Amino acid sequence: MKQFKSTSLADQVFDKLENDIIHGIYPRGEILTELKLVEQLGVSRTPIREALRRLEQERLIEDTGKGSVVLGITEEDLRDIMTIRERIEGVAAYYATINMTEEGRKELTHLVELQDFYYQKRNCEELRKVDDQFHDAICYLSKRTVIMDTLVPLHRKTRRYRRISMNDSARVDRTREEHNEIYKAMISGDAELAQELTTKHITNAKIHMLEGMKQNG
Amino acid sequence: MKQFKSTSLADQVFDKLENDIIHGIYPRGEILTELKLVEQLGVSRTPIREALRRLEQERLIEDTGKGSVVLGITEEDLRDIMTIRERIEGVAAYYATINMTEEGRKELTHLVELQDFYYQKRNCEELRKVDDQFHDAICYLSKRTVIMDTLVPLHRKTRRYRRISMNDSARVDRTREEHNEIYKAMISGDAELAQELTTKHITNAKIHMLEGMKQNG
DNA sequence: TTGTGTATAATTGTATACAGCAATACAAAC
DNA sequence: GTTTGTATTGCTGTATACAATTATACACAA
Numbered sequence A, B: 001m002k003q004f005k006s007t008s009l010a011d012q013v014f015d016k017l018e019n020d021i022i023h024g025i026y027p028r029g030e031i032l033t034e035l036k037l038v039e040q041l042g043v044s045r046t047p048i049r050e051a052l053r054r055l056e057q058e059r060l061i062e063d064t065g066k067g068s069v070v071l072g073i074t075e076e077d078l079r080d081i082m083t084i085r086e087r088i089e090g091v092a093a094y095y096a097t098i099n100m101t102e103e104g105r106k107e108l109t110h111l112v113e114l115q116d117f118y119y120q121k122r123n124c125e126e127l128r129k130v131d132d133q134f135h136d137a138i139c140y141l142s143k144r145t146v147i148m149d150t151l152v153p154l155h156r157k158t159r160r161y162r163r164i165s166m167n168d169s170a171r172v173d174r175t176r177e178e179h180n181e182i183y184k185a186m187i188s189g190d191a192e193l194a195q196e197l198t199t200k201h202i203t204n205a206k207i208h209m210l211e212g213m214k215q216n217g
Numbered sequence C: 001t002t003g004t005g006t007a008t009a010a011t012t013g014t015a016t017a018c019a020g021c022a023a024t025a026c027a028a029a030c
Numbered sequence D: 001g002t003t004t005g006t007a008t009t010g011c012t013g014t015a016t017a018c019a020a021t022t023a024t025a026c027a028c029a030a
Helices: A009-022 A034-041 A045-057 A075-098 A102-121 A124-141 A145-165 A169-188 A191-215 B009-022 B034-041 B045-057 B075-098 B102-121 B124-141 B145-165 B169-188 B191-216
Strands: A061-063 A068-070 B061-063 B068-070
Touching: A009 A034, A009 A045, A009 A145, A034 A045, A045 A061, A045 A068, A045 B045, A075 A124, A075 A145, A075 A169, A075 A191, A075 B075, A075 B145, A102 A124, A102 A169, A124 A145, A124 A169, A145 A169, A145 A191, A145 B075, A145 B145, A169 A191, B009 B034, B009 B045, B009 B145, B034 B045, B045 B061, B045 B068, B075 B124, B075 B145, B075 B169, B075 B191, B102 B124, B102 B169, B124 B145, B124 B169, B145 B169, B145 B191, B169 B191
Parallel strands: none
Antiparallel strands: A061 A068, B061 B068
């Protein structure tokens, strides 16, 4: 549940560009000039510049002084992202468990139920979205802004590759089981266990993701 | 060694505001309006807006739609920053050791020599700067952008409190020793050891920082 | 052919103008 | 006195205008 501030053009431009870069629509090496984006997106330079500055801050682009070159997410980046998540996301789960509220319990319960629902229906696209939401929820519920601000952008950056994972039904099964275990630990208030299970879950996801990348080139 | 792009006004505004917020010159809760900053800094709204968007991305301010409220760094943030550094910075040291170059060795050697120099002179202010540079160098030398981009902003955010640490001479001694040990491990190519020592070093720094905060209120 | 100089075009950096929204204050009506 | 309506003010969001810089192309000379 986020803010409902009617998103400005600058926000929309940022979201669109971030998404397009993460999904490779703007491939690594492509040069984005402000004028080109003005024409493509039909907005003026001001909101585009603000979006570019934010993308730069996330190292998705690099300003060359003469257009911004797209950096995107490399395989190495992905490995490092998973390494960081592996080491931090358990901490988020720990704090989320400690700081759990009735509202948080409801949200998590809703998410695991939704997961079961789409699991039955074998709806991979929706399952991926729920997966996203589950991991983001752990971050939000930790109530720790630094941890949240570290992890949530990393989640966004792995979105493209998590979609691929969802095509492996064995992995989908395991993910569901692991999420349910984490859920149980968090609801029962066992913060240490939640931390441990979350770390293991990310480790598994990392291994699977890297194997998948080897196969797909 | 960074880029030499003649910094734009937007960059300067960002640097100034980031620094002032981190050092509490703009205290938590203060409202920054674009107009006020235009008057204070003598530049137009465009570069100010871009700086504000970047500060927002780093969660140092929050846009309320009617001015930006300063968030700054809380004690809780500081704890979490150190937790993250504790878990990631060793990984940076590991990769820095693996990817070490002649140039990197020179830079590190220069830094530990500089550290000894200022240590002899008991120059705390310069020691703090070298401390900054040493930890940033580990990140840069890892050649891993994601790890670097995660840690370097966190270093900036702890700067204010590391200055305080430098007043405890016992801690200054320990820091010097620990840096030297990390340095030796990195130069000798023992990545595992460098990782371990770096993690321990951050743990010690964290403990010391939290103790210091208890005493100082 | 190659090198050099100049004009031109492309692109960013910065400032400013304008519109819209929201809060505030103030006045008038009940 | 309270409430309601309206004008004013302050702020942001967006567009655009202008300046400065860098790359490009082309012409002309060696």
